[in-house]
Amino acid sequence: TELGRKLKALGVCYHRNLTDRDAFLDRPEFGVYNHWQKSFGTDDPDLAATRARDQRLAVEWGPDRLLKTRYYCSAFEYFPQLGRNLLYSSLADHGIWFDTWPLVHHLPYEQRPLHMTFGDDSEISAEEIREWLDLYDDFGMPIDWKRGDVGVICNYRWAHGRPGVSVG
Numbered sequence: 066t067e068l069g070r071k072l073k074a075l076g077v078c079y080h081r082n083l084t085d086r087d088a089f090l091d092r093p094e095f096g097v098y099n100h101w102q103k104s105f106g107t108d109d110p111d112l113a114a115t116r117a118r119d120q121r122l123a124v125e126w127g128p129d130r131l132l133k134t135r136y137y138c139s140a141f142e143y144f145p146q147l148g149r150n151l152l153y154s155s156l157a158d159h160g161i162w163f164d165t166w167p168l169v170h171h172l173p174y175e176q177r178p179l180h181m182t183f184g185d186d187s188e189i190s191a192e193e194i195r196e197w198l199d200l201y202d203d204f205g206m207p208i209d210w211k212r213g214d215v216g217v218i219c220n221y222r223w224a225h226g227r228p229g230v231s232v233g
Contacts, residue, residue, distance in 0.1 A: 076184030098178030
């Protein structure tokens with residue numbers, strides 16, 4: 066598809082906006098998913114940035130010590146058993162994931178805790194998002210789970226995205 070060619074040419078960028086725990090000591094945690102102190106196991110911003118860079122993340126500090134990380138990579142992974150590249154990315158880390166989160170859904174995608182763009186930092190259009198989701202819906206295989214079932218799934222053959230799980 067044209068989307069596949071674009072993903073191949075540009076790759077993807079995973080954006081993560083990590084709030085500063087101390088900025089929320091006396092206010093509600095609107096827009097919070099995870100604080101950088103928890104993610105990087107330190108209260109030292111310089112050490113957090115170093116640990117992020119050690120994981121090949123681009124690092125930028127925003128207002129209120131918001132730690133913005135970016136990870137650029139191919140949307141595909143080589144799968145030796147099939148001898149070809151497979152689409153490995155899904156929209157599971159796109160800002161749409163937070164569309165139903167009460168404290169986050171009001172934020173623009175680029176300000177949400179997780180977001181995705183193409184690897185040149187251009188936005189994935191609404192039409193491209195719909196096409197990508199439709200591809201997973203059309204070519205995915207549901208698992209008929211029953212209480213107590215356990216599934217072991219090869220990450221190369223199965224993407225990370227999945228429908229919601231309800232317990233009860």
